[in-house]
Amino acid sequence: MSTLSRRDLLVGTASAFGAASCAPAIPDAMCAPYYVTAICPAPSSDGAAAPAPPPGGTSGCELFAYDEIERASPNAVIHPACEAELVDFFAALARAPGARTVTVRGGGLSLDSQSLGKDIVLIIDQKDFCRIERPGRDKDGFYMTVGAGARWWDVIAICARFGLMPPSLQTGGDATVGGTLSADCVSRMSAIVGKEGSHVRNFRIVLPSGEVVSVSRGSGDIRQQELYSAVIGGFGYLGVVTEVTFDLIAARDNANVRGPEPRVFTRATRYPATCDWDAVFRSLQSRSREGRLSYMKQKASYHGSSLGDGSTPPVATPEWSALSVACFLTGYSLEANLLEQRYTLDPLRPTPGGIYARDGSINAFAERVDSFWPTAAELVLDFGWPQGEFVDDLFGWAFFFGNSTKRAKADAHALGYRLNCIQQSFVLPSGPENHPPDTRPAQRFIELVLARSHAADLRPGPIDFLYVGDDDDTSVMSASRGLPGFVITLAFADRDRTTLRPPIDELLRALSSDCRLLGGRVHLVKNVAADRGDLRAMHGDAAKRFRELKAKYDPGGVFRNDFFSRVFEA
């Protein structure tokens, strides 16, 4: 860590900071001990202690990606207190000597190096960015406005009380709203409601010029359109998002009235290893389309309702809220669980095996053991996720990955090692949305996953399939933009790695190449191990457009992160 450069920065920006209009005054440049969430003022809703720093040199300003492989030692880590301070910061930065670069970081749950940078890292976690407003309703339906640093766990803790949920929700409770907007996350709900970005009504962003822009969905203003399409899924490459307003959907009758939190009903249908994958994918796609129609009907029922008159017009609830296929290796192939899920108020009837338990202890054990004995994790999934119908706790279901991984990492740290969680997603084309799907690319991709894994003697952890259409997908860097298809995610666990284990790296690169040759794209949100030529072929056009927008809104190239630096070099 360079003390001198940090001092330079502070001296150069001191006067501007002094004039900041919000209180408290900007904190001194400080080092995050490890997770950003560990220093977020909002405590965990479940009261869990912040995870201890992983062993192996995490003191100082060393920041880790969520895979605990990628790391960076920035010159300074700054936690701005409010939007006005950010404005002043950029003004000061413009006057500071030398070219400085800024990386934006939220909850630190990016698996790859999307939130890591070498110079200044801005962590959006202070109180002013963590505010959460009460859900509201207008002619466009239900909505909620929160600070970009608000954690999704805390957001759900508020909106679920009103029987409202975000249409699409990724599985990390510690992820921040600004962070997942910047990643345009895909979720289990995306098969029905699309990706997270399509539910963002508007957001506020501080550009490197210091200008604060409010960007609205569907605005006729070209500038807003450009920023809307590039900031969502843009990993903080154009500015710092400070506030987000997003849609909500009704998760129970009598929505928007304080009442019981919804639970989640799951119908799990098991397909054996020798299943007809064509039928599985067709079923996934057709159910996704049906779910989407139901969702559109629900959305339409919100519109036009007036606020403030005391009336509560009837609101439709979608038949299903989430649809995915969760697979796990058994013997030499995959068994698949088609998971149809919706919100309910039925009594709890938890999924056996504690998959959706709020404490995530069984999953956490499986995740840790997976790095040494993958079969244990496979058995947990096999026996703990049976066919049937179950009702689970909302927070246990919604954040099942984050809950278990957080615990698994904490346990691993306590035992003296770092737990590496590696995930990479691939979008395989399925043809135009309104036609019967072409499942051959996805099927062939699965065959290649199995063949390459077998050849490399690797056992991926859970392998998930989603269907994602391209309705409302306007993000420039979206892997599924104009490419309706099946999103296939592979997960691996490892320990104490400083780089991806070579066989895993080779496997993911080979699969990225396969994905390209099957007409698909690598998803940029999670880990990305892909050769440059493949990235260029898959994302070259989008990158070109993104660069144009970057040149327009960040001409000085202030915003950088290690991930895009690496990917864009392709």
Added chain:
Amino acid sequence: MMPNPRARLCSLLVGMAAFAEGPSAIAAPAAPAAPAAPARPAPEPRPIDLRPLPLVGVKDGIVYLRDPLDILRLYPQAQVDLDAHGSIGPHVDSVPASEAGVDLAPRLFVRRARLELAGEAFLRSTFDVGLDLAANPAIDGSRVDGNRTVVALANAWGELEAGRGLRLMGGVFPAPFSLENRTATSDLAMMERNIAIRGFVVPGGPVLGAAIGGSSRREIVTWNAGVFSSETQSPGDFVPYFDGIGRFTWRPWTSDDAGTERLQIGASFRVGSRDQRDADDDAPAINTGQGFAMWRPTRVDAFGRTLHIIPSSTQWAAGGEASLLLRGWGFRGELYYVSRNTHEAVDGLQAVDVERDGNLHGIGWYFEASWWPLQWFHIIDGPPPELGEYPQPTHLELAKVAPKPDLEGLEFALLVAGVHAQYDASSRGGVADPTAPPSPIEIVQLGAALSFWRTRNVRITLSGSGYWAPHSGEPGNVAVVPGTLPSSMPPNLSTPLLVELGARTTFLF
């Protein structure tokens, strides 16, 4: 980008001038190279074929038949070993096959013809059924009966997989004991297993039982243990017993994730008991690689009666293994202590008679080094065969991926093995026989082999082993060679040696 050919030629000429005329020849700068040709863009890769995978075909050297959903896959396989055997040593020309237990004369024969049907069911379980035509059962068993040809079950097992880390195997398969015993003969550097393992430590053939096995990720740790109810002492001839057998390995060091270079250590154990009601077969003989019995479980007592040495009550063995695999080199060794309680019974009365209770105990060990010169000189990349992992379920991935380098190359191997045991006929009870005091069994094997591997399917091997039984024919060693057999007159006590030479061509599909 390829270097410009003219520039390369120019550099070559300058280099040659320097060599011929000294450094002054290159003082002048070389003529400027012609501008490099513009780099051609990499050709667009071909899209992946989306047609369904074939139902019948050959992939990775395996013939397969399958149904579209892979409910059942069949992999028919065959192996033929064409052998030439010959022996050198005192009296090998004069000892008849009936006395030696095996024909010591030079001969060509089909050592093994195996038909096998492996397969997968529901992509979760695998099976393997194989029939052997064995032309010299003494090699595959522990009886003195190398002069017949039998057709016998070689493998008959099914396996249920819960992933690589846990699997249940049941049926007839090699006991999970010792690295050498868990290696297919076709993968060994020598033509047959060495005398320490096959002759003394694990003298029988496949066992019948069930085992739970598995491994951690990258096989850092593997385990395999089970219970077994019978063992073949000769192909197809099952002897009932009840044994617990297990083997565990650990790789404390690997050079990479594939484990191409690694250190592995392991331990094996077996413990069981023999009941006179069930066990009236002779104890295992100690046979050479070509089937000559150097120690036989029969003897003639002071009354001239033929006595059979029969396993009785507790039997156990335990020991360890270590192997070091480096690029082009392989070193491995094993050492086991074996204890077999016995009793002696008069010929014809084995089921009821107990003359005295004794014990056979001792150690069997070996060390083997093998060298793969083509790999060592980085000429080819083919990996050596995986040792200690037999039987492995056959699984085929049908999607086309870059094939791994096949097994190819030359292999030189040197082996030294030993059996240092003692048979005490009455150590546990009964009237001692003055003609049978506690008797050492001392055997040392020195071997060498040269193999040419042309893919995994074809292999040619030349092999030679010398079996030395010091003091054979004297009270100091009851192990025999042809020159010290009681029927060899006069016995040759000065050269207690048997040299076996062999050649084998293996076709394996």
